[in-house]
Amino acid sequence: MNGHLLELKNITQKYGRGARRITAVENVNLTVDEGEFVALLGPSGCGKSTLLRIITGLNRPAEGQVLYRGQPLNGVNPHATIVFQTFALFPWLTVQQNVEVALKARGIPPEQRAERSVALLDMVGLDGFETAYPRELSGGMRQKVGFARAMAVEPELLCLDEAFSALDVLSADSLRGELLELWTSGVMPTKAILMVTHNIEEAVFMADRVVIMDKQPGRVIADRKITLPHPRQRKSPEFLEVLDRVYALLAGQTQPEYIELGTAPGEAGRTRALPDVSVGELAGLLEFLDEMPGDRTDVYRLEHELGLGTTAVLHLTEAAELLGFATIAKGDIALTPLGETFAEASILARKEIFATRIRRLPMFKWLLAMLNATDKRRLDRDVIRLALELEFSPEDAARQVELAIDWGRYAELLEYDDSEEIIYQELPEAVAG
Ligand code: ADP
Ligand code: MG
Numbered sequence: 001m002n003g004h005l006l007e008l009k010n011i012t013q014k015y016g017r018g019a020r021r022i023t024a025v026e027n028v029n030l031t032v033d034e035g036e037f038v039a040l041l042g043p044s045g046c047g048k049s050t051l052l053r054i055i056t057g058l059n060r061p062a063e064g065q066v067l068y069r070g071q072p073l074n075g076v077n078p079h080a081t082i083v084f085q086t087f088a089l090f091p092w093l094t095v096q097q098n099v100e101v102a103l104k105a106r107g108i109p110p111e112q113r114a115e116r117s118v119a120l121l122d123m124v125g126l127d128g129f130e131t132a133y134p135r136e137l138s139g140g141m142r143q144k145v146g147f148a149r150a151m152a153v154e155p156e157l158l159c160l161d162e163a164f165s166a167l168d169v170l171s172a173d174s175l176r177g178e179l180l181e182l183w184t185s186g187v188m189p190t191k192a193i194l195m196v197t198h199n200i201e202e203a204v205f206m207a208d209r210v211v212i213m214d215k216q217p218g219r220v221i222a223d224r225k226i227t228l229p230h231p232r233q234r235k236s237p238e239f240l241e242v243l244d245r246v247y248a249l250l251a252g253q254t255q256p257e258y259i260e261l262g263t264a265p266g267e268a269g270r271t272r273a274l275p276d277v278s279v280g281e282l283a284g285l286l287e288f289l290d291e292m293p294g295d296r297t298d299v300y301r302l303e304h305e306l307g308l309g310t311t312a313v314l315h316l317t318e319a320a321e322l323l324g325f326a327t328i329a330k331g332d333i334a335l336t337p338l339g340e341t342f343a344e345a346s347i348l349a350r351k352e353i354f355a356t357r358i359r360r361l362p363m364f365k366w367l368l369a370m371l372n373a374t375d376k377r378r379l380d381r382d383v384i385r386l387a388l389e390l391e392f393s394p395e396d397a398a399r400q401v402e403l404a405i406d407w408g409r410y411a412e413l414l415e416y417d418d419s420e421e422i423i424y425q426e427l428p429e430a431v432a433g
Helices: 048-055 095-105 110-123 139-152 169-185 200-206 237-251 257-261 279-291 299-306 310-322 337-344 347-358 362-373 381-388 394-410
Strands: 006-015 022-032 037-041 063-068 080-083 157-161 192-197 209-214 219-225 326-329 332-335 378-380 415-417 422-424
Touching (some): 022 048, 022 219, 037 200, 048 080, 048 157, 048 192, 080 139, 095 110, 110 139, 139 169, 169 200, 192 200, 200 237, 200 347, 209 237, 219 237, 237 337, 279 310, 279 337, 279 394, 299 310, 299 332, 332 337, 337 347, 362 378, 362 394, 378 381, 381 422
Parallel strands (some): 037 192, 037 209, 080 157
Antiparallel strands (some): 006 022, 209 219, 415 422
């Protein structure tokens, strides 16, 4: 007897015909066990939705086998449900009736449906809204109805396809919290969750395992357990360390960090200068590469395509490589899955990704430690500049400070008061108040 709840064996899926035929996913092996919450991460087009459709039996794979509780899957899997990015609710039915539809489809007798749907709505925090119509609800609340409807099916395997990505930040956060509480408290009958997401922090916050995919063709490139206990603290050093490791997997990082990143100012070894680029220019490069057909671009073409000089292109590609957004080999530049994720992310998600990447640079570790060591978290720009002059020429030191401010502000790791020339951080409320 096979112990896995779900097992994918050498799954390959192709779309289109003739010359236009593409391999969407190739040779994917993946298992999900009872009790596991697995997050599936990867850039757009790497085949995440394709895999969910195959897992739930909505599509058959071109090659390979899906085993559910050890049995080959034939047709739609009645034990699995997908929650999509946006839920199609019936606009003419109330919230409660929308959930009852799912109960009816499951063959629950009419006299039980009302009570059950009220309980499900309560579970997702929608008590009091039973008689409302979908148009009266915010996007976040509509998505909650969607969750209630998915839960009405009592799926053993709950699949989420970017289920939080269309919501505003607050609704997404509250719905994540709600789901996590249902899951960790064992109230839900669900045995396992498979969550597709673009949001790396969301994956590390919620899942017990992250599976990372890359595209062209879609395939699994890493599979790691996350053993942090719940509830997880987003700002704790342990959380940030795991987050960092997941980013490194997405960046395909291979070099030990001290070689790659250099040392901090004042430490023995070489302090690596921040490449002379603005965040805006870097984002422009990543977007350009993301839109290029194929996955490699000649570096020399960038000068012409981006209308930049050789030095500017060198700085840009160095920054992309330093931050793990791209790899450069034999004169070609290629985005890493992390670079693709950045190029396709919302502004907020970009800031998060950027912050996580620059926090590992010795220059920022040093700067943040210096800020932390002051009682009011305020530093004169000149103090930093003079410290850097021990290792850089005066012009370079001044430029490094400007870059650190530009990058740090974008990442929201620090703030800068232009008139007073002070680098500072807002004190956490508990300390300030
Ligand atoms: P993801 O969910 O990771 O963004 P998808 O599974 O949607 O990726 O798509 C994987 C690849 O397959 C992409 O290149 C996409 O364009 C292609 N694809 C997906 N669905 C179809 C389809 N129905 N017909 C043709 N190509 C498709
Ligand atoms: Mg998708």
